[in-house]
Amino acid sequence: MNLVRSELLKIRTTNTWWVFGLITLPLWGLTLLINYFQSQAVLDPASVGVPESEQNAQFQAAGEHVNVAANLYTNGQFFGVLIVMLLGVLVVTNEFFHQTATTTFLTTPHRTAVVLAKLIAAGILGLIFWVVTTGLNLIFTPLILGSLDVSSQLGEGAIWQAIGLNGLAYLLWAIFGIGFGVLIRSQIGATVTALLVYLAGYIGAIIVLAILADRFGDWINNLQLIVPSLASQLMATGTDLPGSPPRWAGAAVMVAYAVVTGTIGTLIMRKRDVS
Amino acid sequence: MSDGRLSPTAGSGQIVVSGLTKVYRNVRAVDNLSFTVAPGRVTGFLGPNGAGKTTTLRMLLNLVTPTGGTATIGGARYADLSQPIRHVGAVLEASSAHKGRTGINHLRVTCAAAGLPKQRADEALALVGLTPAAKRKFKGYSLGMKQRLGIAAAMLGDPQVLILDEPANGLDPEGIRWMRGFLKALAAEGRTVLVSSHLLSEMQLLADDVVIIAAGKLVRQGQVDEVVGSMAQTGRVRVRTPQGAELTTALTGNGARVTQGEDGVLLIEGTDAPAVGRAALAAKVELHELSTERPDLEGVFLELTAGKAGIR
Numbered sequence: 001m002n003l004v005r006s007e008l009l010k011i012r013t014t015n016t017w018w019v020f021g022l023i024t025l026p027l028w029g030l031t032l033l034i035n036y037f038q039s040q041a042v043l044d045p046a047s048v049g050v051p052e053s054e055q056n057a058q059f060q061a062a063g064e065h066v067n068v069a070a071n072l073y074t075n076g077q078f079f080g081v082l083i084v085m086l087l088g089v090l091v092v093t094n095e096f097f098h099q100t101a102t103t104t105f106l107t108t109p110h111r112t113a114v115v116l117a118k119l120i121a122a123g124i125l126g127l128i129f130w131v132v133t134t135g136l137n138l139i140f141t142p143l144i145l146g147s148l149d150v151s152s153q154l155g156e157g158a159i160w161q162a163i164g165l166n167g168l169a170y171l172l173w174a175i176f177g178i179g180f181g182v183l184i185r186s187q188i189g190a191t192v193t194a195l196l197v198y199l200a201g202y203i204g205a206i207i208v209l210a211i212l213a214d215r216f217g218d219w220i221n222n223l224q225l226i227v228p229s230l231a232s233q234l235m236a237t238g239t240d241l242p243g244s245p246p247r248w249a250g251a252a253v254m255v256a257y258a259v260v261t262g263t264i265g266t267l268i269m270r271k272r273d274v275s
Numbered sequence: 276m277s278d279g280r281l282s283p284t285a286g287s288g289q290i291v292v293s294g295l296t297k298v299y300r301n302v303r304a305v306d307n308l309s310f311t312v313a314p315g316r317v318t319g320f321l322g323p324n325g326a327g328k329t330t331t332l333r334m335l336l337n338l339v340t341p342t343g344g345t346a347t348i349g350g351a352r353y354a355d356l357s358q359p360i361r362h363v364g365a366v367l368e369a370s371s372a373h374k375g376r377t378g379i380n381h382l383r384v385t386c387a388a389a390g391l392p393k394q395r396a397d398e399a400l401a402l403v404g405l406t407p408a409a410k411r412k413f414k415g416y417s418l419g420m421k422q423r424l425g426i427a428a429a430m431l432g433d434p435q436v437l438i439l440d441e442p443a444n445g446l447d448p449e450g451i452r453w454m455r456g457f458l459k460a461l462a463a464e465g466r467t468v469l470v471s472s473h474l475l476s477e478m479q480l481l482a483d484d485v486v487i488i489a490a491g492k493l494v495r496q497g498q499v500d501e502v503v504g505s506m507a508q509t510g511r512v513r514v515r516t517p518q519g520a521e522l523t524t525a526l527t528g529n530g531a532r533v534t535q536g537e538d539g540v541l542l543i544e545g546t547d548a549p550a551v552g553r554a555a556l557a558a559k560v561e562l563h564e565l566s567t568e569r570p571d572l573e574g575v576f577l578e579l580t581a582g583k584a585g586i587r
Binding site for chain 2: 002003005006009010013014015016094098099100102103104105106107108109110271273274275
């Protein structure tokens with residue numbers, strides 16, 4: 001517990017957290033705007049000129065009120081979890097970049113405890129980001145839905161499930177961040193790698209999966225599960241979408257990734273010479 | 276400890292290094308090294324660059340895993356100490372703090388992790404005279420202030436044992452004198468103080484004992500006077516005279532070895548100052564200076580580590 005307090009104090013006593021918070025807010029606003037237009041499009045396809053032939057089962061499912069609402073209530077996830085992951089990276093790499101690892105491990109020679117404290121601290125940080133963005137979403141989404149003649153949908157269990165799974169996503173991405181930081185000690189190296197894995201993995205995987213699905217059939221789409229950024233998006237959809245794997249599978253894959261990176265990170269940290 | 280006073284905690288603070296070895300790929304950075312460090316004394320840990328001083332200290336502190344051998348503090352390995360910073364304080368790099376964090380917060384982070392009360396941070400900062408800079412960010416600290424902050428961090432747990440790696444680096448003369456007084460006072464309280472350095476003149480003023488290593492191996496351990504004395508039983512006699520040739524003739528007749536220095540200075544070995552004075556009087560040679568050159572740690576160190584230093 002002392003160690004977690006110490007780790008949170010480390011975060012609090014530098015300007016990183018509020019700088020990242022300030023970056024997150026406009027990105028949240030940007031995604032809200034995009035999601036607003038998207039919601040308009042899926043709720044009333046004709047108004048934005050989507051031809052009827054394109055309106056397949058998946059499109060219709062996405063247009064269900066509860067799914068539109070779930071998307072809005074989890075708005076900001078795309079950049080939010082990215083920021084949280086980068087904070088996780090910094091929590092570890094700062095120790096090497098600023099040569100504080102020595103002090104940290106002198107104070108606590110049991111390195112497993114140190115890594116655990118970092119995982120918990122980063123997780124708490126991730127959840128704080130989730131709480132703030134969710135709070136904002138709970139204010140703005142009913143307004144958007146109201147303007148589109150849809151009720152707030154807050155009576156639907158699926159909405160709260162989506163919000164909860166969204167929180168899990170924030171938690172898990174923070175843990176991934178720690179994993180990246182431990183695996184790649186260089187601050188720049190770890191940050192760039194994490195960014196690439198997240199963004200390139202996201203866009204690249206969508207393209208590759210689309211091509212493969214064309215060639216080998218729709219079952220390929222299930223592979224989106226193994227891409228963490230797609231898996232976490234999947235988690236935050238309101239109900240299971242046709243043609244996509246179930247949400248719990250996305251969550252299970254994410255948890256597995258987090259456990260693996262956390263364990264590998266801890267094992268490496270235990271062995272490594274600090275100099 | 277709880278009252279925050281600087282009183283040594285109970286228990287022996289003896290450091291015992293035994294057969295310690297660290298192999299990096301093909302380099303034996305530390306090679307079967309054994310020595311002990313006694314409480315109540317300042318021990319200088321000396322060696323040329325790359326001798327393995329830092330690696331040894333890091334193995335002692337569980338930061339680097341030894342390839343072989345053991346290192347204990349008060350009979351226990353560092354990793355086995357229940358609250359290590361209450362027993363051992365260490366100052367390793369000057370720049371070991373987050374640049375955007377204030378000095379006082381740097382210390383509070385460690386207090387939090389060790390379960391020490393927050394006030395210890397203020398007390399430790401006051402101890403090193405850094406209170407006025409408490410709320411300044413670390414990046415604004417001078418090298419000397421960084422060293423003081425490192426010492427403050429080491430003193431947080433009021434430890435029985437202090438280990439410092441090159442603490443005089445970057446300090447101005449005033450800072451070096453402060454450090455000397457500070458460490459001597461800690462040793463006088465019965466604490467163990469182990470200081471690595473390559474500033475030999477400073478070490479001669481500061482240390483009671485020395486451990487000299489080169490190429491990862493122990494070269495000599497003992498009291499400073501003893502180690503210095505053992506290498507040069509008789510000092511060199513230094514003479515300045517306008518009649519160098521006459522004196523040289525007189526002295527070499529007595530079996531002394533004379534070498535010519537600059538400005539009419541003669542350096543004489545194999546005899547002592549009274550004998551040189553007597554010979555000069557007998558030969559009616561005019562002397563402007565007659566003194567015995569004390570052997571110093573630097574000379575002894577260079578002699579002991581000659582040919583063992585350098586890049587490996």
